Amino acid sequence: MDIRGILLVNSEQRVAEHQTLGAQLATLDVVGKSTLQRMAERLQQYGISSVSAVVEATSNSGVRNLGLPSDVSCVSAAPDRFWRTAESVFNDMAQSGAELVILIRLGAYAEVDFEKQVQFHIDRKERVTRMASDEQMLEIFCISASRRNDAASLFRTQLAHCRSECPVLQHDGYINSLATARDLRQFAIDILTRQTQTCPAGKEIKPGVWTAPGAMIEKGARVLAPAFVGSLARIRSGAVITRCSSVERHAEVDCGTVVENSTVLSFSYVGAGLDLAHSLAGMGRVVNLHRDVTVTIVDRKLIASMSVASGKRFVASAAEVLAYLPKLAFQGIFAANKAEKADLHTTLKKTSPALGTAAGFETSACDTEASHKFPNMVVARRYGHQ
Amino acid sequence: MDINSRPVVVKRMPERLNSRTAREFLRDVRPFLAADRPQLVFDLSLVAQIDASGIEMLLKCMSEAHKRDGDVKLASLSDQAAVVLELTRTERLFEIYETSTEAARSFSGFLPNSMRQQLLHNKRSQPLAA
Numbered sequence: 001m002d003i004r005g006i007l008l009v010n011s012e013q014r015v016a017e018h019q020t021l022g023a024q025l026a027t028l029d030v031v032g033k034s035t036l037q038r039m040a041e042r043l044q045q046y047g048i049s050s051v052s053a054v055v056e057a058t059s060n061s062g063v064r065n066l067g068l069p070s071d072v073s074c075v076s077a078a079p080d081r082f083w084r085t086a087e088s089v090f091n092d093m094a095q096s097g098a099e100l101v102i103l104i105r106l107g108a109y110a111e112v113d114f115e116k117q118v119q120f121h122i123d124r125k126e127r128v129t130r131m132a133s134d135e136q137m138l139e140i141f142c143i144s145a146s147r148r149n150d151a152a153s154l155f156r157t158q159l160a161h162c163r164s165e166c167p168v169l170q171h172d173g174y175i176n177s178l179a180t181a182r183d184l185r186q187f188a189i190d191i192l193t194r195q196t197q198t199c200p201a202g203k204e205i206k207p208g209v210w211t212a213p214g215a216m217i218e219k220g221a222r223v224l225a226p227a228f229v230g231s232l233a234r235i236r237s238g239a240v241i242t243r244c245s246s247v248e249r250h251a252e253v254d255c256g257t258v259v260e261n262s263t264v265l266s267f268s269y270v271g272a273g274l275d276l277a278h279s280l281a282g283m284g285r286v287v288n289l290h291r292d293v294t295v296t297i298v299d300r301k302l303i304a305s306m307s308v309a310s311g312k313r314f315v316a317s318a319a320e321v322l323a324y325l326p327k328l329a330f331q332g333i334f335a336a337n338k339a340e341k342a343d344l345h346t347t348l349k350k351t352s353p354a355l356g357t358a359a360g361f362e363t364s365a366c367d368t369e370a371s372h373k374f375p376n377m378v379v380a381r382r383y384g385h386q
Numbered sequence: 387m388d389i390n391s392r393p394v395v396v397k398r399m400p401e402r403l404n405s406r407t408a409r410e411f412l413r414d415v416r417p418f419l420a421a422d423r424p425q426l427v428f429d430l431s432l433v434a435q436i437d438a439s440g441i442e443m444l445l446k447c448m449s450e451a452h453k454r455d456g457d458v459k460l461a462s463l464s465d466q467a468a469v470v471l472e473l474t475r476t477e478r479l480f481e482i483y484e485t486s487t488e489a490a491r492s493f494s495g496f497l498p499n500s501m502r503q504q505l506l507h508n509k510r511s512q513p514l515a516a
Contacts, residue, residue: 273474273475274473274474274475275472275473275474275475276473277472286469286473288465288469288472291465291468291469293465293466293469295465295466295469295470296435297437297470298404298435298437299437299438299439301437301438302437302438302470302473302474303473
């Protein structure tokens with residue numbers, strides 16, 4: 001039987017922008033792979049080899065960087081032509097001999113047993129069948145390819161109504177609605193704690209710690225399980241990645257920063273000496289899940305997004321090196337020749353290097369009355385890495 | 387002895403706290419910081435955007451106040467300000483209050499017991515206003 005799959009990704013209008021990072025969540029990497037990628041791979045695991053993805057082109061997401069398997073065709077569509085494009089992809093499949101088409105709008109990530117779904121569709125002898133989880137209807141359909149009018153009515157109503165009766169199959173596996181940043185974070189936790197069938201996209205270097213090829217963890221950095229470091233991501237010296245944190249591909253966590261129960265999105269930079277906790281960081285924003293607030297960070301020393309194009313990234317880092325060398329030479333010639341003797345107490349008094357030099361600032365959490373009484377007492381940070 | 391002679395200055399911070407506005411703000415509060423044992427409360431309820439230079443300015447104010455045996459307290463933090471302070475690990479350096487009133491009131495909370503009792507005694511002995 002010729003079964004094919006269509007994956008639809010467009011902007012979710014029902015969810016407020018502050019909850020979604022202003023991006024299509026299905027295209028964002030979660031523990032190494034996007035939901036779109038994971039769903040395409042799942043379809044292929046069930047023997048549905050011909051899969052097409054229709055992705056709405058937005059300014060925030062580059063369609064060329066979706067990282068889909070090579071045999072999955074990807075069609076980009078303008079927002080106003082999205083549903084027409086999806087319909088024409090379905091028609092093309094029907095014309096080229098498909099008998100059944102599995103249509104999935106992301107959306108929710110559900111670990112569907114497609115074999116069971118197809119069997120249900122065949123047994124019921126219906127034109128269109130749908131999946132549901134408890135009381136919630138999922139946007140996962142099985143359509144008989146010959147029933148073009150039924151498919152057309154579905155596409156024209158944006159999957160809201162079907163022309164004919166649409167029997168529902170209950171889904172009893174893992175599901176994540178992926179509607180907000182909180183869901184995205186939960187999805188990462190579920191993958192890292194192995195509550196899903198889908199796995200982290202990397203090699204388990206020690207129990208609970210996965211790294212993708214090219215991930216760079218500098219000496220002195222600590223990655224505590226469960227955690228994930230994506231391909232070509234960089235964890236600088238003194239940084240700590242802990243409690244189900246995930247640093248996605250090409251992201252960088254600078255020296256001394258603690259990433260706790262957080263996700264650093266792809267192509268993002270997190271500055272030195274920061275505390276990123278219970279958050280999603282990337283695209284110049286931080287979504288704090290405790291406070292349920294999205295904050296735009298304008299200061300590139302704190303959070304910045306890096307260019308997706310490798311050429312631009314290379315030029316930016318070359319410019320950084322060129323600017324750094326004269327500065328270093330100037331400091332070598334003119335700066336005071338006094339070597340700074342660093343001890344633990346002085347180090348603990350310092351605030352984040354990302355803040356620059358707060359002139360004359362010498363107060364910190366350890367500068368208490370007790371510390372004057374007991375000069376040998378130090379206050380250590382809870383991770384004990386400093 | 388006049389215990390309440392030192393005023394508590396409450397300053398509302400601007401909506402955007404970047405290097406330029408931080409400099410302006412510091413210029414505004416400098417006279418208060420130069421006083422003996424300055425007591426300042428910064429109201430951050432309007433702050434929608436704050437960068438490293440804004441945080442640096444806050445630390446500088448705190449440092450100046452501590453040099454003169456005073457203190458700077460923060461009040462009514464907006465979500466944006468709270469997230470950035472948390473991110474830069476500076477929230478643990480300041481005393482933070484829900485409202486400016488609470489922050490201002492907290493300054494008298496650290497009076498030695500003997501002084502507080504004297505203050506209470508003075509209040510009781512004052513005749514009721516007609």
